[in-house]
Amino acid sequence: MHLLQLENIKKYFATQKAVDDISFNIPKGSIFGLLGPNGAGKTTLLRMITGIFYQDSGQIIFNGKPYQPEDDSVNIGYMPEERGLYKKMKIGEQALYLAQLKGLSKSEALAKVQYWFEKFEMQSWWHKKVEDLSKGMQQKLQFVITVLHEPKLIILDEPFSGLDPVNANLIKDEIFRLAQNGSTIIFSTHRMEQVEEICDHIILVNKGKKILDGTVQQVKQAHKENLYSISSNKPLANIEHHSMFTVIEHNQHQLLLQLQPNTNTNDVLQWFIQQGVQINEFKELLPSLNDIFIKLVEGTSKARQFQNI
Ligand SMILES: Nc1ncnc2c1ncn2[C@@H]1O[C@H](COP(=O)(O)OP(=O)(O)OP(=O)(O)O)[C@@H](O)[C@H]1O
Numbered sequence: 001m002h003l004l005q006l007e008n009i010k011k012y013f014a015t016q017k018a019v020d021d022i023s024f025n026i027p028k029g030s031i032f033g034l035l036g037p038n039g040a041g042k043t044t045l046l047r048m049i050t051g052i053f054y055q056d057s058g059q060i061i062f063n064g065k066p067y068q069p070e071d072d073s074v075n076i077g078y079m080p081e082e083r084g085l086y087k088k089m090k091i092g093e094q095a096l097y098l099a100q101l102k103g104l105s106k107s108e109a110l111a112k113v114q115y116w117f118e119k120f121e122m123q124s125w126w127h128k129k130v131e132d133l134s135k136g137m138q139q140k141l142q143f144v145i146t147v148l149h150e151p152k153l154i155i156l157d158e159p160f161s162g163l164d165p166v167n168a169n170l171i172k173d174e175i176f177r178l179a180q181n182g183s184t185i186i187f188s189t190h191r192m193e194q195v196e197e198i199c200d201h202i203i204l205v206n207k208g209k210k211i212l213d214g215t216v217q218q219v220k221q222a223h224k225e226n227l228y229s230i231s232s233n234k235p236l237a238n239i240e241h242h243s244m245f246t247v248i249e250h251n252q253h254q255l256l257l258q259l260q261p262n263t264n265t266n267d268v269l270q271w272f273i274q275q276g277v278q279i280n281e282f283k284e285l286l287p288s289l290n291d292i293f294i295k296l297v298e299g300t301s302k303a304r305q306f307q308n309i
Pocket of ligand 1: 016017036037039043044
């Protein structure tokens with residue numbers, strides 16, 4: 001079952017196809033990575049999902065029904081990359097106010113804010129102003145405000161930027177917990193190692209088009225290059241290319257091999273054993289998401305150039 005379905009979504013600005021016929025589905029309870037280089041169209045997509053922009057064409061289905069921003073936005077928590085807190089307003093007051101805007105009663109809002117402030121050790125911030133908080137502290141506050149009304153869909157744009165490792169872990173654990181409790185999470189970042197660690201499913205957009213869609217494992221399997229490493233306790237001498245593989249790298253105790261298509265790994269292992277190699281480890285090397293990202297978007301200038309429609 002999908003919480004969100006985007007069907008043939010287009011959004012063109014005066015000179016720019018920001019989102020150019022993109023479709024994807026987000027399974028309920030998943031942690032979904034929206035990836036892409038600068039200018040790819042991610043923020044524009046998120047703004048349509050949150051009802052800030054209307055699409056020029058295509059349809060968004062939210063929880064099985066056509067998306068109605070006026071009604072459905074209370075079911076969405078959005079933490080945008082450009083943070084949206086009132087600098088001069090006291091923190092406790094602000095959290096209560098924003099929670100009520102998301103449909104909680106005053107007493108529900110108070111209970112939730114107190115719960116989260118205690119959980120994140122933020123009680124002493126209550127009477128401070130946002131402008132008195134550090135960047136990382138503001139980030140934590142923004143996360144709490146995004147999730148405290150327990151929205152069905154939580155959208156986090158670069159949620160770890162500015163956080164120290166302890167606070168980043170705190171937020172990461174909460175992301176897992178929220179997904180386990182049934183929230184669906186869209187996570188947008190340029191940090192591929194975070195995506196590998198956190199996301200179940202990803203899409204990659206580039207120049208307004210979707211160029212990749214699948215689970216992290218599916219994507220890695222689809223882009224693997226038949227690379228294997230083999231290592232031994234003893235020095236590995238005189239291993240040259242073979243009809244089954246090419247030696248890509250040769251270290252004293254380890255070889256990096258690229259197997260020919262359809263080669264049976266047992267045959268390779270057997271061959272090494274016949275050569276008298278004492279095998280310590282033989283394993284497949286899948287590409288990192290970072291490698292895949294770079295391979296697929298290489299050639300795109302860092303910030304996308306304007307293109308005429
Ligand atoms: N309001 C707007 N008016 C005109 N063009 C826009 C507008 N918003 C975005 N664009 C253009 O649409 C394209 C996609 O922008 P978008 O902000 O969605 O990219 P992004 O993937 O979020 O990039 P980044 O990773 O840098 O935040 C860019 O070329 C941008 O210049």
